[in-house]
Amino acid sequence: MEVNTKRLHERLDALARFGRNDNGGIDRSIGSQADRDARAWLTAQWQSAGLNVRTDAIANLWARVPGKPGAPIVLGSHHDAVPDGGRFDGALGVLLATEVVQTLLENRVPTRHPLEVVSFTAEEPNPFGLSTLGSRAITSKLTPEQILAAHDDTGRRLADVIAQVGGNVKALPFERLQPGEKAAYLEPHIEQSRNLYDAGLAVATVDRITGIYREWITVEGEANHAGTTTMPRRHDALLAAAELALALEATVSRVNRSDVVGTVGKMDVFPNAANIIPGRAELILEMRTPDRELRSRLLEEFTARIEAIEAKRGVRFVRQVNLDQAEVVLNPTVAAAIADGCQAVQGKPVSLVSMAGHDAVHMSGICPTGMLFIQSVEGISHSRQELTHDAEIDSAARALLHAVLELDQTLPV
Numbered sequence: 439m440e441v442n443t444k445r446l447h448e449r450l451d452a453l454a455r456f457g458r459n460d461n462g463g464i465d466r467s468i469g470s471q472a473d474r475d476a477r478a479w480l481t482a483q484w485q486s487a488g489l490n491v492r493t494d495a496i497a498n499l500w501a502r503v504p505g506k507p508g509a510p511i512v513l514g515s516h517h518d519a520v521p522d523g524g525r526f527d528g529a530l531g532v533l534l535a536t537e538v539v540q541t542l543l544e545n546r547v548p549t550r551h552p553l554e555v556v557s558f559t560a561e562e563p564n565p566f567g568l569s570t571l572g573s574r575a576i577t578s579k580l581t582p583e584q585i586l587a588a589h590d591d592t593g594r595r596l597a598d599v600i601a602q603v604g605g606n607v608k609a610l611p612f613e614r615l616q617p618g619e620k621a622a623y624l625e626p627h628i629e630q631s632r633n634l635y636d637a638g639l640a641v642a643t644v645d646r647i648t649g650i651y652r653e654w655i656t657v658e659g660e661a662n663h664a665g666t667t668t669m670p671r672r673h674d675a676l677l678a679a680a681e682l683a684l685a686l687e688a689t690v691s692r693v694n695r696s697d698v699v700g701t702v703g704k705m706d707v708f709p710n711a712a713n714i715i716p717g718r719a720e721l722i723l724e725m726r727t728p729d730r731e732l733r734s735r736l737l738e739e740f741t742a743r744i745e746a747i748e749a750k751r752g753v754r755f756v757r758q759v760n761l762d763q764a765e766v767v768l769n770p771t772v773a774a775a776i777a778d779g780c781q782a783v784q785g786k787p788v789s790l791v792s793m794a795g796h797d798a799v800h801m802s803g804i805c806p807t808g809m810l811f812i813q814s815v816e817g818i819s820h821s822r823q824e825l826t827h828d829a830e831i832d833s834a835a836r837a838l839l840h841a842v843l844e845l846d847q848t849l850p851v
Contacts, residue, residue, distance in 0.1 A: 439545050441835040446537045447828060453479065453517070453533065454525035463522035463822030468560040468571070469599035476517050477603060480532070480557060487540045489555070495613040496575040496585075497605030501536075502554040503543055509621040510552035511845060512805075513538060513838070516561035516572070516797060523562075524824025530812065530831065531626040532557045538839045549846045551621050558797045559605070565590035566599075573797035575610060577804050582610045620805040621849050622772055625798045626838055627809060628826055632817025633790055640833035642788035643776040644809035647799050648697065648726045649765035651733060655682070656756040661709060661717025676707050676716035678753040685743040686723060689736050697791050698727040698736070728765040728791055766799050772808030775844040779810070779837030794819075806849070810838055 456479065457465045457472030466472040477499060484491045484501035491501045499517075502510060515531025535555045542553065559572030566588045574580045585607050588596035597607045629635075634642055659675030683702040690700035705721040727733045744755050777787035790811055801807045812834040815825040 441537050441541045443832045449533050453529050464519040465521055466519040467564050493604035495606050495609040496572050497559045497600050497603045498572040499557040506552040510554040511621050512554045512556055512623045514556035515625050516558045518562050520562045520820045522822055526628050526824050526826045527819055534626045534835055550851050551846050566596040573800040576615050577800045578614050579800055582607050615804045623801040623805055623807045625809045628814040629811040630794045630819035634813035640784050640813050640830040641780045641837045642790045642811045643773045644792050645773050645789045646728045647766040647792040648728045650763040650795050651725045652761040653723045654758045654760050655721050657719040658754040659717050662715045664713045664715050673752040674715050675719040678751045679719040681747050689740045700725045766802050768808050769806035772806045775841040776808050776810050779840035782840045783833040783836045
């Protein structure tokens, strides 16, 4: 039994048309016309394959093989994209899931468990500030009140956008997933790093997903005339923020581990004028590591560094935790089945840590969860240059099929 790789590649090409911009990247954020078109197209593909399709309260899309009761094995990812993103991140996982389930259905393979495909809503960062929205909401990590309060910079309400794509936030309390409701969740996804590319391998299983810690930080300095204020009398918020970013880099670099990273990726400066010393800077700091104890030690060291910057520059740092997402150890039974699938297609199982967050983080609290990583050329992701070759995609499809069949036999019904 083989998956229909020709159909899989044709679907990848078709889905990539929704939101393609003039530069060749994909713009497909939640609520956009591209998002709505992609949802309609996925629904049509699933219905033509004989699956029952539904949209839940947070507008996640579900497609189930009809006729078998009980807790299903769920496969999937997300179809939204970052601005000017690539055609594989998220979308490949949804279409691999679709192809594997359709292959089993077409070949009339009897399974002990029902099978289901999912495309989660708004996994990527978006104008409403709530990433992994669909999986967090449906697993009770977000409340309806938080979603109802969310809006973008134009005042557009997230709840209205959810309604436009088929959801109903007020119905969320009645549709949240409960532990045991799903037999397992498998998420195929491009690696978003270059471990597989450097090793010349197609696929890997994932045993852990990194923890993600973010702070909103405001640097309060003193705005003053850029020409008349002497250098020793300045309290420059921008320079203090720059020194903070370098302090973060020094802190995480000191441990010299590939699974420890820190970033200041967003900064706004006020009043942002050429002849005024910046009086305030606002930034977002992020640290990622799968080792919570190490992260605590690094944050202590970083705090000491920024206290020294405050004293040196006469500024004040106001810090607020924005995200404290714990690291996740994925289910060993699911990880082992995926590893067996990798062994079957490339003769070698590989286990990796995911340094990116995924919907699997939140599904892991509901059911046994695992991830299949697929090679991304040079590890490029969140970019229009993102590329996964056909051969690696085909290997991923075969590995996923193998894993699903194994889990169907080993997981309790």
